[in-house]
Amino acid sequence: MQKLDIEQYYKNANALLKGHFLLSSGNHSDTYLQSAKVLEDPKVAEILAQALALQIKESGIKIDCICSPALGGILAGYELARALNVRFIFTERVDGKMTLRRGYKVKKGEKFLVCEDIITTGGSALEAAQCVKEQGGEILAYAGLANRGFCQRVGSNLTKKPECKLPDNVPLFALEDFIFNMYDSNNCPLCKEGSQAIKPGSRGN
Template sequence: MRQRLDISTIYKNANALLEGHFLLSSGNHSACYLQSAKVLESPKTAAILADALAAEIMQYSIEVDTICSPALGGILAGYELARALGVRFIFTERVDGKMTLRRGFEVKEGERVLVCEDIITTGGSALESSKIIESLGGRVIAFAALANRGFCKRVNSELPAKPEGKLPGHIPFFALEDFNFEIYAPENCPMCKEGTRAIKPGSRGNA
């Protein structure tokens, strides 16, 4: 039997589980932030995580033709998962704010596509990518991520979906762990009330 990975410890050891006062892409604030790029800068760790995620997906006998990831954050996780599953990899990217498929990538009619992110928060970017795939005739058969922020219901988790979660409930979502951090609207943020400034992870001052 495969030993379960301690995903929280892996993130902490890679300095990828940050604590402080962070501005999220949604505009909300949090005292914790996951920086999967720090985990994935180690090819060995990236392979371990992707292999574990692939093993979970294969347990459910889901047949995948292609992995598709939203750029930029999902590319490394998606590529490694494609390697682990032995399938091809493509990615979507934003052009003038709109998600699109470029660079000569094509999707065949009926092609079975799994949309993979590094982290799924509400699932908005993954859902955008899935709509592009479906508009081209592909079938989105699953979603996956290394980490789930707790808004969407993943396979093998008892945490229910939250109202903010955008992934469709009838399509399975696989992830290695739930990270259920508190998120605050700026006007209700306790760190703001204490006088600290929210920092966008990866920006200057918190590279």
């Protein structure tokens, strides 16, 4: 399969945003990848998921189910599950704690991949993985459409940064690395300039 220009897909969907953003990790950034806009087109979602599925198949890893943390990971995870022809479930926060609900069950020894839309530090993916492991599932891999460059993905020369929360012994698959400025919320130059961080998806964005 020809290598896809993932950045161009984001640009085409007006999903590579510039401004002052609050990330799910709590950090701030001047750039935001709004994957929901890319996945708005089912044909594009299918193309990206198939490319990601190909990486996983070529690795030899065989999984039984994909789990994604809500809300951002649901579309990417479902499309990847469809491309791999496996079951799909998702976790969601209840009173701040990531939880498996809606009758979802994990079989003991069932092999899982945890899929996000964007992997930043991997914190939400790790919380979803913990839900699976508590019910006896086994985590074989993590995946995302894009990797913010803090975690080491398969096929990239980038090294793992201290901020990455994903384990070293479990592979991460992603289509591309996106390296953007990221700031601690207590030491953000954009805040010092007087602007306020927004989280896309809120305030009508």
